[in-house]
Amino acid sequence: MPTKIEKDAVSGQDTTGHEWDGIKELNTPLPRWWLYTFYACILFAVVWSALYPSIPGIHGYFHGILHYSQRQELDKEVRAAAAEHADIRQRIASSSLDQVAADPEMSEYAVAGGKAIFANNCAVCHGAAGSGRPNFPVLADDKWLWGGKRADIYQTIQHGIRSLDDPTTRMSQMPRFGADKILNEQQIADVAAHVRTLARLDPPSDASKRGNAIFSEQCAVCHGQNGQGNRQFGAPSLTDGIWLYAGTKDAIEQQVTLPKQGVMPAWSKRLDDVEIKMVSLYVHGLGGGE
């Protein structure tokens, strides 16, 4: 620091005291508003660092005087949201499915929630809004393998189908007629021909007449004498135009020879009872509910 501040003769401004080859540097300080804003920022940073988590350590970090944590905040919000829903969820829990459906407030809540649950858990196989995917049933139509009443849907979701980790799962098995040599290839072809006449896809033929006899003997136990199906075994009707595994002759023969056994998980392990009720109502309302 120069002991004596020299003033520039032309501008009247102070100089810094630095001189290079006779040229003196003017002292032009930062604008005061800028400087004070800068100091205020430093002060703000100090206060902020003291109040909030700021300094990292090796085994943790400085938590700040306020002990603020974004995870805690989120947790609080989630709990607050859950508390807001607690009342109506409690009401749904203590009501039957039909009671929930009949109450506009509960029904609206359940269907809206069921929609979200369905999109997260079910749509991957059953398609958005139950539109179905290859080898997985459409839920928007009126054909139900195991029943389309609210209680039926509820049970299917809760315990699943062929979900071996649930002792009360819906269970049935189509025999492997071809693979286990119960029927030979010719017999299977005849049965397939008969099934296609049941569905009114082909007119009756000699093969289908032969197949009719085999059908009565082997298939009618589950699928019914006229192929109308039986929900007790999840045996589909063979007379309508809806096919889970396609209705071509090849596909039918394939299914008789070495059947696909579709599995639906038991959702009681993943969803709570209220959530299952909600998604049951949503599925019931997709258009095919009984």
Next chain:
Amino acid sequence: MTALASKATNEKAQPAHIRAEAARLAAVDGQNYADRVKVYPASVNGPIRRVKSALLIACLAFYYLVPWVRWHRGSGLPDQAILLDIAGRRAYLFGIVIWPQQIYLLTGALILAAVGLFLVTSLFGRVWCGYFCPQTVWTDLFMWIERMIEGDANHRRRRDAQPWGIDKLWRKTTKHALWLLVAFSTGGAWILYYVDAPSLVHEFLHGEAEVATYFFIGLFTATTYLLAGWAREQVCTFMCPWPRFQSAMFDDQTLAVSYRSWRGESRGRHKAGDSWNGRGDCVDCYRCVAVCPTGIDIRDGIQLECIGCGLCVDACNNVMKKVGRPKNLIFWDTATRLAAATKGEMLTYRLFRPRTLMYATLVSVVLIILGTATLIRTRVDLSIERDRTPNYVTLSNGAIRNGYTVRIENRTMNPARYEVRVGGLKGETLRIGTEGPNLEWLDVQPNQVATFRMFVQAPRDILQAATTPIHFELIDSEHSRRVEGTTVFEGPETRDHPRIN
């Protein structure tokens, strides 16, 4: 000698504004901008002041009372005649309810206001600025309070120059307290246009209103206090765009507060008994300047700062009466008439001019369009959203089903009940609702939107193509209203797996 003497007298009695102007020029020296010179408008009595006061009271009464006007719309609906319910997304104007989709009506109203202002300006000059503008009304009110507490212009000027003392302190404190009170009631009343007035006042007094309410009341209190108490004429001169572009509406035939220089000049002091021959009527008393709320001299001709309030007319007439000269040396006049009068001609004021006729036509056209749009506005709106997933559903009997989400907006204040029909298909069945029995009627509450799920099912044989145009028809037989919405019915692209009978 006489002239010199009179000049000397003049300088001695130099009116405040001259001194102020000199101070202003001194302040400008070496700087980029001039400091504001505070205006101390003097009080004035006269017919124009009385008209202005009456309009002031009328405007304030309108502003404060309108939110309290009630209008019965039915149970569960707001009963405030004018309510801009932003949270509920409705604007209520007596019997008219405007939904967000009808915001164009607001656009129309704003256009009408603009064109109406053009018309009034081209006819009568700045009557809006001088009498109706909130800035003018509240500034006038604040000046009245100031005058009650601090006295007239001379007292105020003298006190401001004095050092602080008891007298100055209590007067200033009282004045600002009263200003803040008025500002608060102004800001408070503004909120009442956006929420139900009686319940808000109750909530406010009990400290239960929303934070936003307190914030906006605080904001409008602050703006009123600052704009009417402190900024005053600076708002009109520097902030408001209207004085800037009103010159586009002004022409030589527009009425403006004018000094009739053909009568006034040459001006000069006049002693009782002196002859009026060879001189003008203006006695150079500066009363017109003293009362001017924007601190200008009207004798300098038409000016941006002039808000056309006409208080100088009253001031001048009072003086003319005293000196025994005819009234209205300053009055509303046009540039054409002033120019003609200088040559000794007297022209009549022309109300019907191409400009005014054009503005009048514009006003009528906008008014007709706005009126028609308001009358034929949609009372019931129907929107149909067809399900995309699944595009269609094949049922076990082979029929094809499509799902639709139908939204009905009942913009009336009456509950409505609709019967639904589907047109464009043959042998179709309609199912409404997903749970419970099929709905026979669709009930929509007044002023509400209702959403319904609908399933239309048609035999496959009747579908001629993958896409069949259909329409939904809503019939409200009670109010004899019929609404139609078009959509399509989708089916399979090709007849895969054709079935035989």
